[in-house]
Amino acid sequence: MKKIVVLGGGYAGMRAIKKLAHAKLDAEIVLVNKNPYHYESTQLHQLAAGTREVSDITFDVRQVVPKNVKVIIDEVTHIDQKANRVDLKNGGPINYDYLVNCLGFESETFGIKGxxxxxxxxxxxxxxxxxxxxxxxxxxxxxxxxxxxxxxxxxxxxxxxxxxxxxxxxxxxxxxxxxxxxxxxxxxxxxxxxxxxxxxxxxxxxxxxxxxxxxxxxxxxxxxxxxxxxxxxxxxxxxxxxxxxxxxxTTGVKGSHIIGDSDYDQKRNRVVVKDDLSIEGHPEEFLIGDVSAVPNPNNGRLYPTTAQISIAQADTAAANVVASINGQPTRKFVFKPLGTVCSLGPNAGIAMVEVFGHWKLKGVLAAIAKVFIADEAVLKLANLKTMLESK
Incomplete structure (x- = not known):
């Protein structure tokens, strides 16, 4: 039986787990997350400003993952790519046949003093x-x-x-x-x-x-x-x-320090991945979310790391793990952005939406679009009950 390990319970990790668990694989699936909860990182600014509470933007990981997923609440300290092993802070090491690495982001100071x-x-x-x-x-x-x-x-x-x-x-x-x-x-x-x-x-x-x-x-x-x-x-x-x-x-973010500490070929703790989201020389490992750097095939620039692209990456990475286990070819990651929304408080925002045409929104309509996107993300990661409870 193959062992699939997913690192990180953010947007990418939770979506990957959901897709893998429903693939009906003869495989052991393990999720490693630092906290017992998932938090909506796109809503952290509301928590910091005091307009929402912790319970509004979090949900218990164990309550939403499928029963065929083993959840380990622990902190990753190192990844040994040669040995296919993940070291943890409190528990013993975990070996894997396939790794979906989505360890998330950290604040970037750019070396500015103080x-x-x-x-x-x-x-x-x-x-x-x-x-x-x-x-x-x-x-x-x-x-x-x-x-x-x-x-x-x-x-x-x-x-x-x-x-x-x-x-x-x-x-x-x-x-x-x-x-x-x-x-x-x-x-x-x-x-x-x-x-x-x-x-x-x-x-x-x-x-x-x-x-x-x-x-x-x-x-x-x-x-x-x-x-x-x-x-x-x-x-x-x-x-x-x-x-x-x-x-x-809030000047910017970089990928998890574990990437640099584990000697990946990286820049700002982000690794440029192949077109199927695997790493050069390591077809068993897929990097998605904030630790990945994905070139846009149209212009060669790296896509920005957003919840939207993380969820899309998770779908491709999970499909490619399934394909690899079944001896089938992997598929290229193709990203079609649905738009960009920036809230300006609970009742206003600006948005460019690429759904059923090209829409430019401002004011309360953009604020509504922001809420819809947040709800859709929770639905894709968890379930309807969790989405409704986050209201």
Missing amino acids: AEENGLSIVDVNTAEAARDHLEAAFKRYRTSHDENDLHVVVCGAGFTSIEYLGELAFRLPRLAKEYGFPMDKVRLDCIEAAPRILPMFDQKLSNWGVRYLEKRGVVFHTNTPITEVTPNAVMSNDTAYTANTIIW
Whole structure:
């Protein structure tokens, strides 16, 4: 009997497990995940801003995986590709015949001085909760400190997480001001971005609408502003200091450090995979999600790592494991994006949707599209009951 090991219970891992479990294979299927729960990483910004709770964006892995899957809650420490072995922090090593590696992402500091020590990242449940607690403590402290930096928030980077976090925070601010008794006119929300444009993945009109929407709610954008250092109370761009007692670090992500620690041929802990998502020289291992780098065959550029592409990769990787076990040829990964949606708080957003035509949405319609996409993801990973319970 063959043994299939899936590493990571994120979007890619949970979808791969679901597909493999329903393939009716004569094989042992094992899922290794660090936590007993799956979390919706596309909603971590809501947890960090305090508009949603942990129970809203998580579900118990063991309650949704099929019965023919063995679940191991443990942390991967090393992968030995030559020996086909995965080492765990608490349990013994696991050998495999096939490996679906989807270990997820970590915060990227790009080597900027002080970023790791002084920036609050939003990469998992624990970091998102820590960012929320820090923010609320600073707001509460203002009553006695009268330090305006307690009411200043600097968000580093202007990617999806940054923008969506700012949208949620701007929405919640009036309630926080009432709860903690601070003046709204003393609040400052700065977004620092090295690139010349905010939300360049959208067309100019949509991105301009999104920027204006947030600016009307107090966000100040600083483009063409590279970050050179982060101190406990300021973000530096050369000689300019943007002071704040809450610094959110969302400049980008990289793959799991386990990839680099295990001597994969990688860049930023992402491995360029073959067109069937396997690794050169290791047809028994498929890398998907944030640890994979997938070239777009149309232009040679790497696809961005998103939940949408992770789920699509999982379908192909699972099918290719089944094909390999059955002695059949594997298939190429083909990705057809359904669009891009960026929320600007619970009631607004911008979107380009590629379903039944090309749609450009803004405002509440884009917000509805965001909710629909989140619900669909849970349905693909778990089941209808879990989707409804996440409401």
